[in-house]
Amino acid sequence: MLCRVTTLDPDDARPAYRQVADQLRGLIESGGLAPGAQLPTHKVLAEEYGVAVETVKRALALLRDEGLILTRQGKGSYVRRGGGEGSGRSADLSKLAAQVAALNHDLDAIKKRVEALESGSARAKSSR
Numbered sequence: 001m002l003c004r005v006t007t008l009d010p011d012d013a014r015p016a017y018r019q020v021a022d023q024l025r026g027l028i029e030s031g032g033l034a035p036g037a038q039l040p041t042h043k044v045l046a047e048e049y050g051v052a053v054e055t056v057k058r059a060l061a062l063l064r065d066e067g068l069i070l071t072r073q074g075k076g077s078y079v080r081r082g083g084g085e086g087s088g089r090s091a092d093l094s095k096l097a098a099q100v101a102a103l104n105h106d107l108d109a110i111k112k113r114v115e116a117l118e119s120g121s122a123r124a125k126s127s128r
Contacts, residue, residue, distance in 0.1 A: 006048040016051050018059035023049075023124050024059065028068050035081040039069065 008019045019022045027033045039045070045056040060077055071077040 008049060008051070016049075017055045017062065018060035020045070020051065020056060021062040025066075025068060026061060026062075026112050033079050035079050036080045039079070040078040041076065 006023065006074055008016055014022070024033070024039070033039065039060070040048070042053045042056045043061075045059075046053045057076070060069065060071065064071055064077075068080060069077050070080055
């Protein structure tokens with residue numbers, strides 16, 4: 001069992017799986033779930049949060065995609081240990097940030113070209 005209040009906020013606009021993932025993420029980041037610790041089973045988590053097992057599976061998939069946990073078929077889900085795995089995540093985030101910056105630069109250039117084309121088109125129409 002988790003040593004924390006595991007109720008979801010019914011007024012929260014986030015889907016239940018995101019609320020579960022956020023609470024588990026908070027436990028991991030605060031050290032409440034230590035690296036290498038095994039998470040409770042899907043069924044236990046579902047009972048603790050008062051949600052369906054599928055909701056828990058989606059929450060854990062989100063945490064797995066973020067690199068916070070790993071799941072071994074037939075063994076369960078575990079909090080990832082720090083070190084090499086975490087630094088890969090940081091490098092991935094840096095790479096994504098660079099890609100976003102490049103896309104923003106390209107988007108700004110496209111906006112300027114569209115504005116130039118539109119102003120040229122408006123001038124051509126007014127001279128007719």
